[in-house]
Every structure is written in C-alpha cells, then in structure tokens.
Amino acid sequence: MAKAKVFVTLKEGILDPQGQTVENALKNLGYNNVSNLRIGKYITLDIEGDNTKKELEEMSHKLLANPIIEDYQIEIEG
Amino acid sequence: MAKAKVFVTLKEGILDPQGQTVENALKNLGYNNVSNLRIGKYITLDIEGDNTKKELEEMSHKLLANPIIEDYQIEIEG
Numbered sequence: 219m220a221k222a223k224v225f226v227t228l229k230e231g232i233l234d235p236q237g238q239t240v241e242n243a244l245k246n247l248g249y250n251n252v253s254n255l256r257i258g259k260y261i262t263l264d265i266e267g268d269n270t271k272k273e274l275e276e277m278s279h280k281l282l283a284n285p286i287i288e289d290y291q292i293e294i295e296g
Numbered sequence: 297m298a299k300a301k302v303f304v305t306l307k308e309g310i311l312d313p314q315g316q317t318v319e320n321a322l323k324n325l326g327y328n329n330v331s332n333l334r335i336g337k338y339i340t341l342d343i344e345g346d347n348t349k350k351e352l353e354e355m356s357h358k359l360l361a362n363p364i365i366e367d368y369q370i371e372i373e374g
Contacts, residue, residue, distance in 0.1 A: 225338050241341070244355055251344040251351070260303050260338035263319070266329040273329070277322055 219266050222274055225291045226283045227258035258288075270294055297344050300352055301371045304361045305336035336366075348372055 228234050234256045241255035261282055265274065274292045283290040306312050312334045319333035339360055343352065352370045361368040 227338065227340070237339075240339075240359065243359055247355075247358065249351060249355060252355075253342045253344075255339065255341040258338040258340070260305065260336040261315075261318075261333065262305070262336070263333040264331045266331075273327060277325075277327060277330075280325065281318065281321055 219264055220270050221295045222263055222265050222270065223293045223295075224261040224263075224274065224278055224282050225258060225293075226261065226278070226288050227290075228256060229287055229289055232287045265294075297342050298348050299373045300341050300343050300348065301373075302339040302341075302352065302356055302360050303336060303369045303371075304339065304356070305367050305369075306334060307365055307367055310365045343372075 237256040240257065241252060244252050244255070259282075267273065271292070271294060274294070278290040278292060279285055315334040318335065319330060322330050322333070337360075345351065349370070349372060352372070356368040356370060357363055
C-alpha cells in the first residue's frame with residue numbers, strides 16, 4: 219500500500235477569487251508583504267497495486283482535477 | 297521575496313464528507329484500490345521580509361486554517 223498526494227492548482231492566468239479574498243483579508247490584518255496568494259487542493263489517499271502512478275494520472279485527469287483550468291502534480295511515497 | 301506553501305488538512309478523526317464523496321466516485325469509476333482519501337487546501341503565496349516563518353505561522357493560525365479542526369504545515373522556499 220502506498221500513500222499518495224495530489225496537488226491540484228489553478229492554471230496560470232485563471233482568476234482565483236477565493237485566493238484574492240484571502241489575500242485581501244491578510245492585508246486587512248496588516249500583512250501587506252503578501253502577494254500572489256492562490257488556493258488549490260491537497261488530496262491525500264492510500265492506494266494499493268502495482269500501477270499506482272498511471273492510475274493516479276487517470277484519476278487526476280478524470281475526476282480530481284478539471285484539466286481545462288487546473289494542473290495537477292502527483293507524489294507517491296513508498 | 298520568498299515563495300511559501302501552506303498545507304491545511306483536517307485533523308485526524310474529523311469527518312471529511314467531500315473526501316468521502318470523491319473516494320466513492322473513484323470507486324464507481326472502478327478504482328477500488330483507493331482508501332482514506334482526504335481533501336485539504338494547498339495555499340501558495342509570495343512573501344517579503346525577514347520574519348516570514350513567524351508571520352506565516354500567525355497567518356495560518358488566525359486565518360488560513362481553523363485550528364480547532366485543521367492542522368497546517370508551512371514550507372518556505374528560498
């Protein structure tokens with residue numbers, strides 16, 4: 219059994235209103251040194267089998283991310 | 297200017313209905329080898345200054361995460 223992480227991020231150029239709102243809230247708290255804040259998804263899961271990398275690519279493309287507007291990055295640990 | 301990442305995850309024992317739904321959807325697609333799927337937030341930002349680690353801890357505790365039900369982990373790159 220392997221532990222896997224999938225990071226899903228909005229592609230560059232896609233607006234991130236949630237990130238912008240959080241960045242503005244941080245500035246209102248006095249953190250004016252923050253910029254370019256963006257919010258993605260951090261998905262962790264356990265996966266069994268011998269073909270985990272390929273399957274995780276498929277899952278990410280089909281369901282975990284929207285490949286039109288999002289990129290994903292997969293990490294598999296032992 | 298440093299690039300920082302903040303990973304926000306639900307604490308162990310806190311139910312994750314969104315993660316459960318995605319796990320069920322993967323199983324419906326035939327990926328029965330997946331378990332324990334959980335969805336957190338992956339926040340990226342740029343930050344200036346000399347006190348970034350401490351400030352990111354404060355931001356995470358005050359705003360980025362809800363410390364009652366969520367943990368966070370901070371990574372700062374160069």
